[in-house]
Every structure is written in structure tokens, then in C-alpha cells.
Amino acid sequence: MSDSARTADITPETNVILYNSSSFGGCYDYALALLPHFAGRPEVKKATLLLTKNSAPQGKNIDKPLLPDIGKGKSTLAKKLYFIYRSFINPLILLAYLRKTGSSLVIFNDFEQISAIIWVPLFKLLLPKNKHRFAIILHDPDRDAYPPNLAFTTFSMKLIMSIMDLGLYHEYLPEKPYYQGERTRYLAIPHGILPSAQPDMLMRSILAGFREPGSQLAAIVGNIRAEKNYHLAIASLPKLPNLRLVFAGRPANSNVDPEVYQKQAEALGVDDRILWIERFLGDAEMSAIIQESDILLLYYARSFTSQSGIMNLLAPFMKKTVISDGESSLATLTRRYGIGVLAEPDNQQALDKALADCMALPEESLRAGWKNYLAFADWDNNVGIVMKAFKELPR
16 A cells, blocks of 8 residues: 555544543643644544533533543542442443444543553454544653552553554653554644633732732642642742742642641741632632732652643743753743743752742743743644644554
8 A cells, every 4th residue: 555545635524532531630621622623623524522421511522421530429438449430431431432433533631541451452352443543642651650550550551552543742751661662653742721711809809918018929729739849838938038828729639638738837937928728729710829929839749740731721821930840841841932940859959049030030031931832832733733643644
């Protein structure tokens, strides 16, 4: 078969199916933002986003066959058992869906790693060869920290990647054994800018009341996770008397206890310079916090290797940022576009200096870099890269 025949133009019969088995979080927001850009492509007959039954969005491009990601059980054990159950069932629901669907590009924006030993072989056995082509978005490309152990992680990821035609990542892909297969073509794609709501006026007034004349406000927003290094930000306050902190979000899991950080602040005598907003934030409240803050802290632990959705939410606001200089797409893009002050991860002195340097920067100093980043991180750019690679797949 000639190369021209193998890469023939995509016909208008192409379907795109986005699979996302969560009803909240970064992957969920990403899928909702990405969907209309696939749906608007002239070479796509239909784009469909598969979500859980408890997801909120409605529309002609949305289907909800997947099990809810919030079970009825209240105990920790019941929640874990339900998580395992749906991790096995949802891929089987997708399998049944694909058996009734015409040829498609199936994009795993979210995926069940723990049950790959079951669903991957069934996909190979029960789906006609090349009727569907598969792509996976590796939002977090370093899977080594995933349960239950490294050997299982390597085995399950090798299984998953064995059916993937395209591996899509955000600027950084670590050298892992499961990314070495010859079948998969790997491509860097921009994350895309997440939509921002009109700022909530009540939240803006609360923050304005917390700020003192001549001070600057630094914020860590989103789910409270240990890898966001709250303890290092708190420890910087005694050395930076004109800095105040806002921590806004709810604990990501039961392993994170905000009270530990609050006690640390009390011991250092800086608790009155920290505003805690410990709950889920609405879109308007999130916009208000970003708008009112002088500095956004994306100072993650060294173990953080993924792209930060928060970065793509704050980009339109063009704020000053302090960003961890680790092995991640976040650091790569910060260096390329000049959109923040980089600091060595998990290093108190490095963070102290980065915060002081950032406070000294004029407010508009990073605007040119942000404008260039916004031009790069365009959803149509993202979709164009994916569709071009799909067109070039052997038929």
C-alpha cells in the first residue's frame, strides 16, 4: 500500500469519542473545554463526551453511560470498594458502547489503570482491528507513584499503552519502560486555557479587607494537597513582612490535615497573615481570588510531574507567579515563555528568594510572556495536532 493511500484524507464520517470517568477535577474541566473544539472540526462527523451518570452538563454531544463516581456508601471501606468496582465496570461499558459505534478516534482523557489487566485484553479480543483508533492524554505522565506498587504500575501501563495509537502529553514525558512501545506515536500538545468566570464581588471584598496597605497577597488555590508545599510558604512569612497568604480549597483526601499547617503558622506567630478558605470554590470565587492576588504560588514538590490546570485558569489574568523548577511541563513552559519566577523544589531558601524577587517585579512584568503563552495554549492548536496525527496513522 502506498504512503498516500495509508494516510488518505479523513472523511466526514470520522467520530471522536472522549472518555472521562470523573464528574469533577482537572481532567473533567479539561474534557468539557476540549469537546466543542473537536465538535467544530469539519472533518469530524460527531464528537461525543462520555461522562458519569451524576455529571451535570447536558447537550447533544454529551452521553452519560458511566457509573457515578460518588457512591452511596459513607465509610472509607465502602468508598474504596465502590471505586474498585467502577474501575472494572466503566471500561466494560465503554467496550459495549464501541461495539455499537462506527469507526472512531477514541481519546482516553481519563483511564482506569487498576483494572487494565481485564479490559485491555477484552478490547483486543472483542473490537475489530483498526475499526477504532485509540489515543490517551497523559496529564500525569509519571505513573510510578500509583498503587499498589511499581511492578503493578509498570505492568498495567504497558498493557494500556499496547492498544494506544497516540500518546498525548503536555511538554514533558519521562523515560519510562511503558512509553517505549513501537505501536504508539507520542506527541506534545498544549493544555488549553480553561474558561474563567466573572469574579465574585463578595470574595473580592473579603480579600480586600484582609490585605494591608503596602502588602502583597500570594495565593495557593485548588484542592489542598501536601505536594503544594504549604509548610514552606508559611515558613517564608517571617522573612517577608509585607507578604500575606491565601490558602483556598478543600482537602483532596483524608491524608491531608489543614490543622497541621494552621498550628505551624501559630507557632511562627504568622497565623494572622494567612487567610484560610477551606471549602470547595465556585468558579466566580476562584476568579476573584486570582484577580485580587498579586502572586500565584504553583510551588509543587519535586515529585510533581504533570501539567497544572490552575496555570491554565490563571493565564488570562497574567499574574506574577512562583513556580517549582522541577521535571514537569509546568517548569518547561515557564522557562520557555517567561511567565514566572522559578525556584528549586522543596528548598526553603530558594522559595524565600523567589518570593522576594517576585514581590519586587512590576505587576505588568510578565504580560508579554503570558500573551505568547496564551497564543500557544489554544484549544484549536491542541485539536489540530491530534487530528493531523490521526490522519497520518497507517490504515
